[in-house]
Amino acid sequence: MKHVKTPIKLSVSLAALLLSQASFAGGTDAGTVVENTATISYSVGGAVQAPITSAVADFKVDQKVDLTVTGNSGANIIVSPSTARATVGNKLTYVLSNDGNSTQDFKINVTHLATDNFDAGTGATAAPQAPEACQFTIDGGAANAMTATPTVTLAKDATATIEVMCSMPNRPDVGDGDLSTIDVLATAVDAAGVIMAESTIADREDDVDVVLADDTGTPTDNADRNAMHSDTQTYEIDVPMLAVVKKSSVISDPFNGTTQPKRIPGAVVEYTITIENTSDSVATGLTVTDVLTAAAAGEVEFIAGSIVNASGTGQTFTAATNTVEATGITVPAGTLAVPGVAVVTFQVTIL
């Protein structure tokens, strides 16, 4: 359906030329009659006789039911908490391929695995991200709820892309490193929706029998040759874990200059705000806001233009509210032992 017939044949014959043990993808169509005839020529007493052709020896190719479901990513899909279903990064992609030798219907089941930490898209969750139940699409078609079991028809060697999208919760019991696993199971079914079964009657040489040839998938498909195959992919919640520390040090005073300065009126004091990241993901777009209550109280005065925000993109001081704001800060990933660090500094004069 999706593939033109010729390229398939070409690829098969090419593979056959290159590799003596080529794989057979879908292979010869079910129902194809393979015929063999031999011709014999001979002479009797030196006189050439008319060649004789044998009767045709033939058989009909049976129906091989075979399918594979493959998740695109073997590694966990890293997602952020409190993200909407439509978030680009919250998409899991699976490919179902019809490896049998005839057009086949497949029923799709998408389920949460019970052995993970949480189920994406479920449960009560706090603002800003209300829960949005997971959905899945087949080849970009209409969105299906997890409870739906749509059927897709695939020609021999054709594939369908199944995309699963889930919102990620914002709740205290789901934290950094927590996993949510989604299983996609495809089942080969007949036109009536009944699971394909191996022909149990004695074989008939000239009829098409059904042979199941699928491999074992994930726990939802715990056996081979059962007309099913499945695969899982896992969301991993990645939360930047940040700590903010504010310190002050005196830079100079009017009498000692910068040599052992003391915090006396007229002295310049520098505030250092350090943001530490102990998770393995980068934190971006942070804003640090510091309201100078001491300035509001008339004890210190902000030194114009003294904000240094080396890891960010912008900084302002709003005199009306005595507020220092540093924006667009990126804190690199780190570990508990060696956190990633971003620093913002600004200076005031003691009045």
Added chain:
Amino acid sequence: MKQFSLNILPISTLLLSMLLAPAYAAQSPIKITSEVHEIIEVLDDQGKPQEKIIAAEEITPGDRILFSTSFTNKGEKASDNVVITNPIPAHTRYLANTAKGEHCIITFSVDGGRAWGDAKTLKVRQKDGKYRAATAADYTHIRWKYNQALQPSEKNSISFQTILL
């Protein structure tokens, strides 16, 4: 040389022989029968894989197929220059070193039966115009030349294996 040219006749005269088949059938002293079987691997008592020949009933892509042809001289005189030609059936690929036949010289063709040879002599012309050695996958026809006379009542058989694509 004359024999050789006669031996390549069967392909070109195949149509003719089919048209004339009824007329010759009654007189033809040679009987030829083609059969098809599947070859599967089974484990023996020692757990070693053994080949087993079974009826060609449940066959799906990737299965091994055994084609065999037997020929008998029902006539009263010996036949000589016996040559059996068998195209590799469509949808199948010949498996190397499986063509068998007692007292037979076995050759292959990669061009539909025009030229004959073996793995050492057959060449395939590639897209770039260069030639490479032919492999089993390239073969289109197999030919068995029975190198002795087929005496009255004598029966023999030849076979080859393919894999269903």
